[in-house]
Amino acid sequence: MKKFKKLLAIIVCVFMMAGTFAACGGGEEVTESPSPVSSAVASEKVTEASPAAVNPADLKGEITFWHFNKDEGPAIVAAFNKVYPNVKVNLSIVPDKDQQFQNKLTSAIRAGQGVPDVFPAESAFVKRFVEMPDAFLDLTEKAASIKDNMIPFTVEVGTDSSQKIRALSHQAAVGAVGFKKSVAKKYLGTDDAAAVAEMLSSQDKMLETAKKLKDASGGKVALFPSWEEAKKMYLGGRSEGWVNTEKKLVIDSKVDELIDFSKTIRTEKYELALDQWSPGWASAIAADEQAMCWAIPTWGVPWIIGSNDKKAADGGRWGICKPPFTYFWGGTWFGIYSKTEKADLAWEFVKFFTTDNATMKDWAKANQDFPNNLAVIKEGSGEESKIVGTDLFKFYEPFVTSINGKILTPYDDTIERQFDDVMKSYLAGKVKDKAEVLKLFKEKVKTNLKDITVE
Amino acid sequence: MLNKLRAGDKYGQYGYLFIAPFFLVLAIFTVFPMCYSVFLSFTSWDGGTIDPKFVGLENFAELIKDSTFFQSVRNTLVMWIMNVVPQMVFAIGLAAILTDKYIEIKGKGFFRAIFYLPNLVTMASVGLLFYYILDWNTGSLNMLLMKIGVLSEPFNWLQDVAATRISISFTLWWMWFGYSMLIFMSGIKAISEDLFEAAHVDGANKWQTFWKITIPSIKGSILYNFVTSVIGGLTMFDIPYVLTSGQGAPLEKALTIVNYMYNMTFRNNNFGYGATIFVGMFVIVLVFVTIAYKLLDKKND
Numbered sequence: 175m176k177k178f179k180k181l182l183a184i185i186v187c188v189f190m191m192a193g194t195f196a197a198c199g200g201g202e203e204v205t206e207s208p209s210p211v212s213s214a215v216a217s218e219k220v221t222e223a224s225p226a227a228v229n230p231a232d233l234k235g236e237i238t239f240w241h242f243n244k245d246e247g248p249a250i251v252a253a254f255n256k257v258y259p260n261v262k263v264n265l266s267i268v269p270d271k272d273q274q275f276q277n278k279l280t281s282a283i284r285a286g287q288g289v290p291d292v293f294p295a296e297s298a299f300v301k302r303f304v305e306m307p308d309a310f311l312d313l314t315e316k317a318a319s320i321k322d323n324m325i326p327f328t329v330e331v332g333t334d335s336s337q338k339i340r341a342l343s344h345q346a347a348v349g350a351v352g353f354k355k356s357v358a359k360k361y362l363g364t365d366d367a368a369a370v371a372e373m374l375s376s377q378d379k380m381l382e383t384a385k386k387l388k389d390a391s392g393g394k395v396a397l398f399p400s401w402e403e404a405k406k407m408y409l410g411g412r413s414e415g416w417v418n419t420e421k422k423l424v425i426d427s428k429v430d431e432l433i434d435f436s437k438t439i440r441t442e443k444y445e446l447a448l449d450q451w452s453p454g455w456a457s458a459i460a461a462d463e464q465a466m467c468w469a470i471p472t473w474g475v476p477w478i479i480g481s482n483d484k485k486a487a488d489g490g491r492w493g494i495c496k497p498p499f500t501y502f503w504g505g506t507w508f509g510i511y512s513k514t515e516k517a518d519l520a521w522e523f524v525k526f527f528t529t530d531n532a533t534m535k536d537w538a539k540a541n542q543d544f545p546n547n548l549a550v551i552k553e554g555s556g557e558e559s560k561i562v563g564t565d566l567f568k569f570y571e572p573f574v575t576s577i578n579g580k581i582l583t584p585y586d587d588t589i590e591r592q593f594d595d596v597m598k599s600y601l602a603g604k605v606k607d608k609a610e611v612l613k614l615f616k617e618k619v620k621t622n623l624k625d626i627t628v629e
Numbered sequence: 630m631l632n633k634l635r636a637g638d639k640y641g642q643y644g645y646l647f648i649a650p651f652f653l654v655l656a657i658f659t660v661f662p663m664c665y666s667v668f669l670s671f672t673s674w675d676g677g678t679i680d681p682k683f684v685g686l687e688n689f690a691e692l693i694k695d696s697t698f699f700q701s702v703r704n705t706l707v708m709w710i711m712n713v714v715p716q717m718v719f720a721i722g723l724a725a726i727l728t729d730k731y732i733e734i735k736g737k738g739f740f741r742a743i744f745y746l747p748n749l750v751t752m753a754s755v756g757l758l759f760y761y762i763l764d765w766n767t768g769s770l771n772m773l774l775m776k777i778g779v780l781s782e783p784f785n786w787l788q789d790v791a792a793t794r795i796s797i798s799f800t801l802w803w804m805w806f807g808y809s810m811l812i813f814m815s816g817i818k819a820i821s822e823d824l825f826e827a828a829h830v831d832g833a834n835k836w837q838t839f840w841k842i843t844i845p846s847i848k849g850s851i852l853y854n855f856v857t858s859v860i861g862g863l864t865m866f867d868i869p870y871v872l873t874s875g876q877g878a879p880l881e882k883a884l885t886i887v888n889y890m891y892n893m894t895f896r897n898n899n900f901g902y903g904a905t906i907f908v909g910m911f912v913i914v915l916v917f918v919t920i921a922y923k924l925l926d927k928k929n930d
Binding site: 283284302307446453454588595596599602618622 | 678
């Protein structure tokens with residue numbers, strides 16, 4: 175306790191001192207600020223988060239931070255320490271294999287002991303922690319002035335059911351469609367991204383394009399490698415999530431459309447019937463003429479296309495275009511433990527890598543990531559992607575704000591597994607029709623989620 | 630004599646100290662979790678920060694009318710029988726052949742090692758290996774069958790109930806027959822050579838020797854194998870989990886009891902009901918094991 179008071183005193187002193195310095199320095203440093211210290215100060219100006227900006231080098235202390243990713247965790251700490259050299263971040267990597275990270279974290283929160291000051295949550299389970307009592311600190315006030323510079327869906331994901339912001343993200347896994355340029359050019363007559371996007375802009379157009387592609391290639395090339403590519407987009411295009419506020423299962427019209435669309439593309443052989451992530455699916459990415467379109471989120475450019483198609487980085491092979499329905503796929507959110515004694519220091523840490531313009535731009539470039547920062551996105555990345563040959567920041571900018579983040583619920587993982595199971599049987603011809611699909615799906619949801627009303 | 634020695638022994642109590650670590654570990658990692666699971670089965674808990682709420686027998690009322698649970702019990706039993714019967718038959722047969730000194734087979738040791746090999750590989754890797762072999766679109770099994778003209782178009786093995794169950798049983802059989810074989814071999818080796826020699830001299834053929842001498846003499850091994858496979862079979866998890874995308878696909882027809890419990894607890898975050906499934910499974914295993922032990926006892930009489 176004594177130690178804590180001492181620390182608090184230091185922090186307060188640092189805040190006050192830094193306040194005066196920043197007040198002097200702020201005015202003249204907007205344009206010419208090459209050093210990381212002043213760039214942080216500059217970003218304070220942009221975001222106007224705290225009334226008294228802190229000189230990062232003066233900030234001292236120690237916080238604990240857990241991450242489930244052994245690459246991202248240390249990279250974040252390294253970026254932070256470059257600007258805040260005197261804040262010690264004790265990082266622990268706890269992989270989430272078999273929900274290890276989630277379980278360890280939940281036990282710690284329950285016991286109220288050994289909880290890290292800052293911890294992340296992935297899109298698959300972020301809602302669980304956002305809604306979990308005692309987990310994340312309410313950041314609504316703190317984030318009030320910075321959230322407008324973030325992509326709205328990322329804020330929606332980090333917001334709980336009582337409209338309190340609990341977690342923020344440094345990245346935005348915006349979804350798009352990656353397509354094989356040679357195939358598009360050869361069989362559809364164009365490889366222009368806007369033209370391809372137009373050909374995929376609705377269900378009817380997708381079917382039309384798929385037919386054209388199949389006929390022109392003599393059945394050699396399918397529109398999608400798997401129905402699951404379409405699933406990502408259709409589910410992203412829903413207006414309501416799987417479960418509504420009354421805890422009732424919702425079958426959105428897009429889900430309904432997806433069931434029919436998937437069946438059609440399977441029977442018409444407009445998809446290759448491969449499982450997402452299967453070896454066959456991966457090799458289709460590298461193959462020249464098997465399928466044309468993949469659901470590609472921001473991270474998918476390097477990690478779906480780049481890592482599977484070794485020739486992709488030479489350029490010219492892949493294009494990227496706007497999806498028929500905007501969606502996001504993945505992402506990591508960060509929040510502060512609700513009962514931490516170091517909330518201010520932890521906030522500096524979270525705020526730093528979710529708002530600092532220069533850091534976020536560098537981070538995105540170094541990690542082929544996409545920053546959750548509208549100002550940085552607007553500027554553009556300043557370079558063309560080697561794989562898809564376009565400035566990705568500029569490419570995503572027009573539609574990032576139309577993504578719906580409200581459709582994420584804590585039950586998605588379970589519900590989508592039931593949906594996949596029924597759909598795979600349906601597509602294999604083992605379930606007779608759509609009515610049966612919906613009946614089986616509802617039964618399965620009912621069995622697996624006892625607190626959800628299924629009608 | 631021994632009692633006399635012990636009477637003045639002041640150190641006997643230290644024995645408890647020596648066995649304490651084992652019991653401590655057992656208590657912490659086995660007894661406590663089991664008791665805690667039983668406790669949880671009477672509660673409603675999402676594994677989160679709100680404490681478990683006592684709900685009495687509500688979960689059990691749900692369990693006895695839970696068709697998915699009974700489906701999983703049926704699946705498990707079917708797949709266990711489909712695996713354990715061929716496994717036993719094969720293992721005994723191979724054990725008899727490999728231990729028979731009147732049969733000349735070159736490299737008996739080599740075969741013994743080869744048959745045991747699958748057992749050394751991690752279950753999950755074996756599951757994944759078979760998953761890829763059975764993949765209907767790109768798997769090697771369909772490619773082979775199509776190449777030799779058995780199939781004209783790929784067959785979706787893992788979407789067919791019978792094929793999925795057979796695949797799981799087959800995989801388990803492939804993994805475990807070598808292990809059973811070793812146990813039977815040691816059982817056969819323990820039979821006095823004289824018996825086989827006497828049979829040989831008396832002109833008994835292989836078949837008669839096998840039924841009249843080998844089988845009756847290794848009844849103990851057979852029962853041991855049976856009992857361990859009851860427990861192993863009813864708690865099967867890894868292979869079905871990997872082969873069915875963790876879902877017991879297609880449509881829960883290959884969902885095992887443990888898989889259902891795992892999904893309910895760790896994927897659906899319903900710790901209360903997951904524990905109830907555990908208790909249900911515990912009762913079933915208990916019944917089967919009791920029957921198996923009764924059989925063992927009978928043999929000892």
